[in-house]
Amino acid sequence: MGRLCLHAHQHQGPVQGTVGPYPRLRPLVYAGARYRDPRAWRGRRIRRRRAGGGRVSGPQYRLPAHALTGGRIDRDRPLGFSFNGERFTGYAGDTLASALLAYGSFPLARGFKYHRPRGIFGTGAEEPNALVQLETGGRSQPNLRATQIELYGGLTASSVNAWPSVEFDLMRVNDWLSPIFPSGFYYKTFMGAGIGAGRWWRLFEPFIRRAAGFGRAPAAPDPDRYERMNAHCDVLVVGGGPAGLSAALAAANRGSRVILADEQAEPGGDLLAGDRSIDDAPAMDWVAAALGKLDAAPDVTVLRRTAVAGLYDDNFATAVESVGERFGPGAPEHLPRLRLWRIRARRIVLATGAHERPYAFANNDTPGVMLGNAIRHYAGRYAVAPGRQAVLGTNNDSAYRTALLLAQAGLAVTLADARETPPAALADAARNAGVAVEAGCVVSAVVGGRRVRGAKVGRVLPDGEISGAPRAVEADLVGVSGGWNPALHLASHRGAKPVWNEAQACFAPADLTALGVGAAGAAAGAEILADCLEQGYAAGRDAARAAGRTKRTRKPALKTDDGAAGAPIRPLWAVAERRSGGIGGKAFVDLQNDVTVKDVALAARENYRSVEHLKRYTTLGMGTDQGKTANVTGLALMGMETGRPPDAVGTTTFRPPYTPVPFGALAGRDRGALFDPVRETPMFDWHEANGAVFEDVGQWKRPYAYRRGGEALEAAIDREVRAVRNAAGVMDASTLGKIDLKGPDVVTLLNRVYTNDWETLKVGRARYGLMCHEDGMIFDDGVTARLADDHYLMTTTTGNAATVLGWLEMWLQTEWPELRVFATSVTEAYATATVAGPEARRLVSGLDSDIDWSDEAFPHMAVRTGTVLGAPARVFRVSFSGEASWEINVPAHCGPALWQALIDGGATPYGTEAMHVLRAEKGFIIVGQETDGTVTPHDLGMGWAVSKRKDFIGKRSYKRPDTARPDRKHLVGLLPLDSSTVLPEGGQIVNDPAQEPPVTMLGHVTSSYKSPSLDGGFALALLKNGRNRMGDTVHVLRLDEGADPARVVAPAFYDRDGGRMRG
Known part of the structure; x- marks a missing residue:
């Protein structure tokens, strides 16, 4: 027969000179025998x-x-x-x-x-x-x-x-230089006082930043597809382990609409290891039956490969599904790679399980050191035992299942249990399987560099010290189990602070029943399978009942293999680095960010004792894993260093997402051309055909400038500015927001949302207004005209049209529902052509129209209705250029004809950049350029637009000490001393660029242009106490570390009395 198998599970590979028995014979030698052939199931070696x-x-x-x-x-x-x-x-x-x-x-x-x-x-x-x-x-x-x-x-x-x-990494030199890279080294190293203080940091900072990070973002566009889905349900169950499946079955049996989301390809949770039983049958048989019922139920959706990433108010959850059929080359192209689910549930059951945590010991980062339960799953689920001789360190019962499974697989196993009295039943079963159980012992160190070559096991005293010299144990695999942390991240997303469970030495989720959220199974602290099934059923039943499903069902009676009660956990967080029998080596708490036990102790000594300070000073838990195996250990060690229990130390803030979410999943199909709607004015085709260079303004494509032939862009802008100043120009202003306001209470609404008074505005007239948020800061401006006693037309900035409409609707619906006002967006209903310049009146007077364009009949800031080229028209006489100007609004489909008529009449088209130069010469502001959310009307010198006789949104904020400071930043003009200089927009303003750091920043440049009218560069800026600094010289910093001197002047550079636009 050729071979003899000494134990039942020995691999029947080619072993010369042995005899093989009938496969069902009992083994001659038990699996844990130390003298069995270590090559038993090694198989053929392929080099x-x-x-x-x-x-x-x-x-x-x-x-x-x-x-x-x-x-x-x-x-x-x-x-x-x-x-x-x-x-x-x-x-x-x-x-x-x-x-x-x-x-x-x-x-x-x-x-x-x-x-x-x-x-x-x-x-x-x-x-x-x-x-x-x-x-x-x-x-x-x-x-x-x-x-x-x-x-x-x-x-x-x-x-x-x-x-x-990865085998030979030159950056390993950092390990040998670790004394200069302690926690927070970027705050201390290279930054000492004395000669060259700070200069060393400037030298090394680029290299440190370059070394940061892990992988590289792809440079090429992502060719994959992504989808977004919306779903509603009665009960959302998060987690497909025994508790989650039990909860989903209980809710479904009561007639609930259920969504079960599990992040793995195959639900089952811890049962996937294959070594558990339910009702005297493999537990996975029960899982298969449960999934069969759920998949067949009409109102149940089982989402496999779906990780719930965030939990928000009103039981709104986001989840990311990996589409399994999309994996690998040749997968169907029509399928998305990921789906983002937006789920709204009446009730949520969190059956998210628990994460095993390690305890720290010397060299615990060596390849071959793994979590104990991970070893069990690799062996039971994937048929992989990554070693021959295993040492397991534990302080709780869970590692015994791992030991039994490994022994069954033929490994030599040593189990070091930190508890002096392990549970007798588990210890006896382990010893009977050939496991060497050593009570009161811990793994104190690992021997090896690139992989585990051995381990040190020593007795641990009640205070955590090692008694005597640890002994060496041959090993190529080390498993560690320091306890279990319920996966409470999603519960904490709702703002509930975790609660310390002293008996289980872990943080448990707070009670969220009042918010419609419950926890079950290991996520709620359950330690045995029976409790997981029981809690899952109860949570699913209660969630269905709370969602209004009252169908009565019978609770299933399930028998599990939990066995006798175990022993309580012995809290164990770390074995000190020098308690390892002379081996030394770093003991890591956070394996991803290389945070050691010494780092936590250093943070405590330097008084970074708050959990948030500890997190940022050491980077504990700041990796892509968010410290799932490290946080509790790090917090407990901080407690030991500062004499506080873990609940007094507290936890850091858990924020979504639970696991990283690709940007593609968030974007869905809204990318590329579909990223944002592209809006085009009725005259877009003419612009495109006549050399327009476009820019994006909000969602709109607006002409930036019009090139003629090979004309340079700067030359085209200069030409357009000169045309408006000396003749007549026409601009497409169709993109300006237009909101039609009707109702008897419109004037009341305007008085409340604008800073100035609207009671005195007459029919046929228009007025400029500023809108502020509750903090008194400007967020939009525009001109509103009164068309009739109860009819107004409001204009807004291009980018804020939808925002302003939403602002009005919010106040009308939530705070002032008694106001009788209808607000309707009519932006796209009209095409608008703005004609400006000293020849503008002649040009518009030549149009076929019944409107009187004379100054007497149509003064500045007036509005007239009539017909233009046979089309109904509303015309505003307002100016954003400083020249006489008319904004002609006609139905959108009539816009191209109006535009062509103006071009034929001799108007020069000009784009947004010429408009910016023209308005800046006059000192007119642009919201979002001269404002940034911290600017008040008074800062801009526009106190004239703020009424003192009425209330409005934001008025009260002007009485705050900071808002009323006389030395706030004011809008000023800047003229470079070298007229050929164009100051950089955003450039910081200082008094003396040669001043040693820190240098006081006085403000910044908001707008800067070269003006053909002024024959040089000029700028607008926000400058501290600027109105009292007229004539002073300041300096504007450049990116190349140089600075340009400029003189502070008034912000109006052209036609300061406004005679040209009123003439």
Whole structure:
């Protein structure tokens, strides 16, 4: 027969000179025997190059099909993939992480700061180490967790944050220089007093910033498709583990509309490890039955591969679904890569599970150190045991299941339980399986650099000290379990502060029942399967009842394999770095951001004791994993350093998203040409055909300038300005917001939203007005005309048309519903041509019209109605150029004819840039350019537009001390001493550019142009105490570190008395 298998699960590979028994015979040697052949299931070794350098064997750590209960992979569907340029093979059902672990625990990543080798640590969203760059070109995605990437044929991935390779990273020098890179080093290192203070930082800062980050954002456009979906339901269940499935079944059985969202490709949660039973059958049989019922229910939607990213007010949730059929080359192009779900639920059940946390010990970042439950899942779900000899360190019961599973798979297992008295039933079962259980012991250090070569195990005293010298244990795999943290992130998104659970040494979610949110299972602190099923059922039933579903159902009776009650957890956060038998080495708390136990202690010594200060000073929990395995440990260590319990230390703020969300998912189909609607005026075709260079103003395409032949853009602008100043120009002003106001209370509304008085405005006249927010700061301006006693037409800035309409509607609907006013947007109903210049009256008088254009009949700031070219028209005589000007509004379809008539009459078309030059010469403001949300009318010298006799929105704010300061920034004009200079817009204004830092910034340039009328450059600026500095010389800083001197003048440069626009 040729071979003999000594234990039941030994791989029946080619072992010379042995005899194999009938497969169902009992083993001759129990699985944990120390003298069994360590090559038992190693299989044929295939030598190949390691990804990134060195050499690596074939998938020798893949368990044979009969070694466990089966796993969730499909061995009949092998999949080839590439990592760091090398070819590997996995199976359908694998993740990238499990497929790579089948080849061993080699380095596939580097730490953020010290660039130490890192391997796979977890199995899901908690993974801090294994960040990879997936695919290339436009489809490249940076910083994805290998643990969450489903394997597909042709997958290409690479390591990040390593140069030149992950095997040999030159930035590892940071580890050897770590004394100069402590917590907050960027606040201290290179910044000491003395010679060259600050200069060293300026030298090294570019290199430090360049070294920051992990992956690289793709430079090419993303060719994939994305979708957004909206959904409503009675009950949203987040999480597809035993509690989530039980809750979904309970809610569905009561007739509720249910959405079940689970982030994994296959629901089941912790049951996917395959070593649990329900009703004396494999637990996954119950999962399959539950999913069958839910999939068949008409009002139930099961969203697989869907991570709920955020929870907001009124039970609004966002979730991101990965479309599985879209994975890999050759996938259907019509399918999106991701869908963003916007879900509105009456009630929400959070069955999000819990994250296992480690405790810290020396060199706990070495590849081959993993979370205990992660090892269990890789073995049970993916049939991968990434080692031969495992050491497990724990302070709770959960690691015993991992130990039993590994022993069943044929590994030599040592279990170090920090508790002096482990649960007898679990300890006996482990010992009977061949596990060496060492009570009162901890893993104190790992031996090895690029991978685990051994471990140190020592006895731990009640105060956390190591008793005596730890002993060496041969190992190539180390698992650690320091307890469990309920995944309470979504609950905290609603603003509820987590509650410390002393018995379980973790933070639990607060009671959110009043908000329609409940928690169940491990997310609520349940530790055994029976409690998860019980709590899930109760939460689903109660949610359905609260949503109005009263159908009565019978609670199922389920038998679980929980066994006898276990022992309580022994809180354990860290084994100090020098308590490791002379090995030394860093003990990491946050593996992604390289935060060590010493870093937390340093923050405490330097008085960064607030959790928010600790987070930012050390970067604890600020990585892509948001500290899912690190935060609680770091907070507990801070408590130990400062003599406070964890609940007194508190937690940092949990903010959405729970896991990173690609921008493509947020954008959906609204990108490229669909990113924002493109609005074109009725005269757009004429502009395009006549050399217009367009700019985007809000959603509108507006002519920036009109080039003639090969004319330079600056020359075209100068020509247009001269035409308006010396003859007549015409501008397309159709984009200005136009709001039709009707009703007997319009004047009351105007008096409340504008700063000036509107009671005295007569029919046929127009008035300029400023709108302010409640803080008294300007947010829009415009001209409003009175067409009849109860009929007004309001104009707004182009970009704020929709905002102003929404502002009016908000006040009319929420605060002043008694006002009888109808507000209607008519922006696109009219085409508007603005004719300006000393020849403008002659030009408009030549049009076929019944309007009297004379100054006596049509004075400045008047409005007239009539016909122009046979079309009904409303004409405003207002000026934004400083010249006599008429804005002619006709129905949109009549706009091209009106425009052509004006062009034929001799008008020169001018664009927005010429308009800016013209208005700035007059000192007229543009909202959003001379204002930035911190500017009042008085700052701009427009106190004349603020009524003292009436109330309006924002008036009370002018009595605040800061708003009433006499030395606020004022609008002024600036004339460069060198007339050929055009000051940079946004340039900061200082008194003396040669002053040693810190330099006081006095203001900034808001608008700057070259004017053919002034024969040189000029600018508008906001300058501190500017109105009292007329004639002073200030300096405007440039980006090249130079400065331009300029003289402070009044903000009106041209026709200061306004005679030209009124003539």
